[in-house]
Amino acid sequence: MDHRAFKDRIYEQLGRLGKSLASPKRLEMLDVLCQGPHTVESLAGATGQTLANASQHLKALRAARLVETEKQGLYVTCRLAGPEVGEFFLAFRRLAESRLAxxxxxxxxxxxxxxxxxxxxxxxxxxxxxxxxxxxxxxxxxxxxxxxxxxxxxxxxxxxxxxxxxxxxxxxxxxxxxxxxxxxxxxxxxxxxxxxxxxxxxxxxxxxxxxxRGLPVARGPDPAPSPNPVEVP
Amino acid sequence: MDHRAFKDRIYEQLGRLGKSLASPKRLEMLDVLCQGPHTVESLAGATGQTLANASQHLKALRAARLVETEKQGLYVTCRLAGPEVGEFFLAFRRLAESRLAxxxxxxxxxxxxxxxxxxxxxxxxxxxxxxxxxxxxxxxxxxxxxxxxxxxxxxxxxxxxxxxxxxxxxxxxxxxxxxxxxxxxxxxxxxxxxxxxxxxxxxxxxxxxxxxRGLPVARGPDPAPSPNPVEVP
DNA sequence: CGTATAATCAATAGAACACTTGATTATGGG
DNA sequence: CCCATAATCAAGTGTTCTATTGATTATACG
Structure with a gap:
């Protein structure tokens, strides 16, 4: 491998990550996934696109290792591939806010x-x-x-x-x-x-x-259940 | 403006930033600009592309406010639009390194x-x-x-x-x-x-x-001049 | 003033991409 | 065992992106 080929291949890889962030729909999906795991279907619903389209975008996000998917029965659960992905997304958005009036x-x-x-x-x-x-x-x-x-x-x-x-x-x-x-x-x-x-x-x-911001976060179902009690699927 | 239009317009803007990072050549240019200001010509040379092409990519980077340009005589000097851009680039690369084996x-x-x-x-x-x-x-x-x-x-x-x-x-x-x-x-x-x-x-x-990493950095010409002394243009 | 150089502009062709649609593959339930 | 549903796959289409080329603009210098 010669010097130029090395450089080109490295930047090509960085470009893979960049391309993942080039589509508004994919960014919206990342934003939703920052809230926690979702099924492909709920992701598609939350971002206003067809199931097939969401699946296609997910494929791209998975290829860039930003998102992991796991099949559980009939559903596929998607989640960010690690906490650093969510942190990066916030940094990305913060940069956009600071640069784009x-x-x-x-x-x-x-x-x-x-x-x-x-x-x-x-x-x-x-x-x-x-x-x-x-x-x-x-x-x-x-x-x-x-x-x-x-x-x-x-x-x-x-x-x-x-x-x-x-x-x-x-x-x-x-x-x-x-x-x-x-x-x-x-x-x-x-x-x-x-x-x-x-x-x-x-x-x-x-x-x-x-x-x-270092503030505390809670997990689990609503402590004050409504008349129709919370069911964990 | 209705709810959906707002969301779409915001993610469209984030996408502008993402698209800037989608091209290997542009990433390479950002990497070089992290070293300090460059003319369009030296940037083109350092990244192995034609002047016209570099100028075109610069236009995109300027549109995303990642790079600023300033005309000085016959040359146009390009620099990162702020220190946060350079820091973000390092974070971006670090994420790519951590995700892409x-x-x-x-x-x-x-x-x-x-x-x-x-x-x-x-x-x-x-x-x-x-x-x-x-x-x-x-x-x-x-x-x-x-x-x-x-x-x-x-x-x-x-x-x-x-x-x-x-x-x-x-x-x-x-x-x-x-x-x-x-x-x-x-x-x-x-x-x-x-x-x-x-x-x-x-x-x-x-x-x-x-x-x-918080280590000290020096500026200015080489303190030990070579036989043909350093000239500041 | 005319020439050389830096940079941008404009037009183009080819490649890559995004969204749609319809078919196909898994999985669980009756 | 068949059906309903979640998800992926595959193909088609219109759009956007990238690199190239040649022309144009702006500035310095003799």
């Missing part, structure tokens, strides 16, 4: 029109949760809540929010969070809550960012 | 056949330089040496090595370094040195990695 522009355009810019201070949030001053809602799908959630948070998937409104407190401050800064579920949740007279705000970060 | 395989195949696997311990290298036990050679182009180099290193660009051999010590251990682990200049330098009876080894890291 468009991202902030788009976010302002979207959130600004919804009067949702006020952030919740994460440093004091935990105390307020402990003191019962605020109620934290995790509006992601129940499975992601089980993988990891903010301690003390209540799992109320967005799809169930309307029907569970009656059992939510009327006066207490409510803080909703979802997958992260670019996930819209918490935005929709806050809109619903406010429409029904609740004092609601959005936490702009999700569990991966929460964890990376 | 092929990279280590290719490196072993290349270096192994040259019996060059023995590494130099960076922790003790600096002392040995101070004590005069070893001579450190920076075999990169002089301009990169001027941007930043390992303290105490002597600038001997690979192209000039053969003609400057006579003035290099015959008994002292020599350690050569270049741009980093995948740059072949130090490998070629060690081959030349050994062919002429010197005790030579390769330092597998370059200045960016050296700096990131």
């Amino acid at each position: 468009e991202i902030e522009r788009i976010t302002r355009l979207y959130l600004g029109s919804r009067d949702m810019l006020e952030g919740v201070d994460q440093a004091t949030l935990l105390e307020r949760v402990r003191s019962g001053e605020v109620l934290v809602l995790d509006v992601r799908p129940a499975q992601e809540y089980r993988s990891a959630h903010i301690p003390g948070a209540l799992s109320v998937p967005l799809a169930e929010l309307e029907q569970r409104l009656a059992r939510l407190p009327r006066r207490r401050q409510i803080v909703a969070y979802c997958r992260g800064p670019y996930c819209v579920m918490s935005v929709e949740a806050v809109e619903i809550l406010r429409r029904h007279g609740r004092k609601a705000a959005r936490l702009e970060i999700g569990v991966p960012e929460w964890r990376q | 092929e990279i280590e395989r290719i490196t072993r195949l290349y270096l192994g056949s040259r019996d060059m696997l023995e590494g130099v311990d960076q922790a003790t290298l600096l002392e040995r330089v101070r004590s005069g036990e070893v001579l450190v050679l920076d075999v990169r182009p002089a301009q990169e040496y001027r941007s930043a180099h390992i303290p105490g290193a002597l600038s001997v660009p690979l192209a000039e090595l053969e003609q400057r051999l006579a003035r290099l010590p015959r008994r002292r251990q020599i350690v050569a370094y270049c741009r980093g682990p995948y740059c072949v200049m130090s490998v070629e330098a060690v081959e030349i040195l050994r062919r002429h009876g010197r005790k030579a080894a390769r330092l597998e890291i370059g200045v960016p990695e050296w700096r990131q």
Whole structure:
């Protein structure tokens, strides 16, 4: 192997990793997988694409060793290939935020029109949760809540929010969070809550960012079960 | 703007950054720019492509705000758009190394056949330089040496090595370094040195990695000028 | 002013990629 | 044993990307 061939082959390998990050859909899939393991089907649903397409993207992510898959019965479970992948994804997104002004522009355009810019201070949030001053809602799908959630948070998937409104407190401050800064579920949740007279705000970060800041994370099912008790499939 | 449009636009932006990292040539250009500013021409030369092609890739890197360019007279100087870009590049490469076994395989195949696997311990290298036990050679182009180099290193660009051999010590251990682990200049330098009876080894890291480990870095022209004295253009 | 050089632009052809669709392969349940 | 479902495979199509080539712009210098 001569000098040039070596160089070219190395950069070709680095390019493999780069190409994995070149598709918006694949990045969205990585973002979702940062929340915890998913089946191919739920991944496809969460990212708004067909099963075949998601499977194809997964193949690429697997080839770059960013994602691992494991067959369990009829389902295939996908997960990030290691904690360093999730950390890298956050670093990647942080770089994009720092370099591309468009991202902030788009976010302002979207959130600004919804009067949702006020952030919740994460440093004091935990105390307020402990003191019962605020109620934290995790509006992601129940499975992601089980993988990891903010301690003390209540799992109320967005799809169930309307029907569970009656059992939510009327006066207490409510803080909703979802997958992260670019996930819209918490935005929709806050809109619903406010429409029904609740004092609601959005936490702009999700569990991966929460964890990376060294804050504690809880696992397992919702400690306060709903009338139809949580079933572990 | 509706929820889905927002999400899609955000991931589209992240994809812009990803696409910048999808081309081996662009990655190589980033690697070279980690050494310091370059003109478009020297960048094209260092990465083995035509001027027009390099200019085209630069356009993409500029669009992603990874690289800044500045016109100075007849030349255009390119540099990384900020220190976080260089740090990210190292993180990106580190992830690729940890995920893609092929990279280590290719490196072993290349270096192994040259019996060059023995590494130099960076922790003790600096002392040995101070004590005069070893001579450190920076075999990169002089301009990169001027941007930043390992303290105490002597600038001997690979192209000039053969003609400057006579003035290099015959008994002292020599350690050569270049741009980093995948740059072949130090490998070629060690081959030349050994062919002429010197005790030579390769330092597998370059200045960016050296700096990131918190080790000191020097700037400016070679303190020991050669017969044709260094001219700062 | 005209020439040489650095750099960009513009047009092109070939390769790689993304999404769709329909067929195929596993696995578990009735 | 057959069917329903999750997932992958395979082929087709339109798009995007990359490298090449030749023309054009901008700047310095004699």
